[in-house]
Amino acid sequence: MILTVTPNPSLDRTYEVPALDRGEVVRATGERMDPGGKGVNVSCAVAAAGRRTVAVLPLGGAPGALVAELLDAQGIEVAPVPVAGATRSNIALAEPDGVLTKINAPGPELTAAEQELLLDTVREQSRGADWIACCGSLPRGLAPSWYAEVVARAHAGGARIALDTSGRALLEALRERPDVVKPNAEELAEAVGRPLATVGDAVKAAEELRAMGARAVLASLGADGQLLVEDTGTWFASARVDVVRSNVGAGDSSLAGFLVAGGRGPGALVSAVAHGAAAVQLPGSVMPTPDDLDPAAVTVTAEIPTDRELREPVL
Secondary structure (H helix, E strand, O other): EEEEEEOEEEEEEEEEOOOOOOOOOOOOOOOEEEEEEEHHHHHHHHHHHOOOOOEEEEEEEHHHHHHHHHHHOOOEEEEEEEOOOOEEEEEEEEOOOOOOOOOOOOOOOOOOHHHHHHHHHHHHOOOOOOOEEEEEEOOOOOOOOOHHHOOOOHOOOOEEEEEEOOOOHHHHHHOOOOOOOOHHHHHHHHHHHOEEEEEHHHHHHHHHHHOOOOOOOOEEEEHHHHEEEOOOEEEEEEOOOOOOOOOHHHHHHHHHHHHHHHOHHHHHHHHHHHHHHHHOOOOOOOOOOOOHHOOHHHHEEEOOOOOOOEEEEEE
């Protein structure tokens, strides 16, 4: 079982629009509602892979009730933490050329009692979990050290923990030695405080995160592929994608693929890349099923192309 923790979930409303004209009335040609948040996406991907998952998330108001209902419809077990504030609603405007404009609300502010209840719920639900995946930004009220507390408690209970966050919350958590962290290129550059122009730059940055405490680093480099840096070695993997329909949740799908494949070594990296490549070829935030995956299309090597320039450098 893979337990996911999403401290700041959302109800995501996506509207398809012919064009985005400021100051004008824009009539949508299509709409959909999805449960949102990085950990929620990981649970959706794990469930699509046919594995059991439990999603821990604070929920409040009508949007929170709808998030729980949508997850239940997908066969995902929800461990809700009731909060007084309403779960945030995010809006995405999708244009025909693939441009996506997102408006993300801040979300409710959690009280001290709600924060402790969230921690207690994670502890209770983590019994028997193969992995705990903590993902996304922190809501108002939670200190940047909150993820560090989760990692410490998870390790005290004998659980492995994967962390997908950024900024100070990531840096604070590193001191508790999370089992794997999953930054994208921008988050990796932010963590080390310098730009990334090549695959070699990304490898050095990942090694620095390990020196700061991460036991393994799974770094997404966008269209260039993914890196895995751990104590047994470093690997680089990529897969060709001919048509990108949506990159929403692709990184979360990758993390799910990595964890369901054991969360360690080149085999798990191949699974991560296969899941990410499949996700970007699906509409919206739809997560791939085993039939969508093509692991044979993934190339993985321990001979890192350090001089290869990133197609999307972080400057």
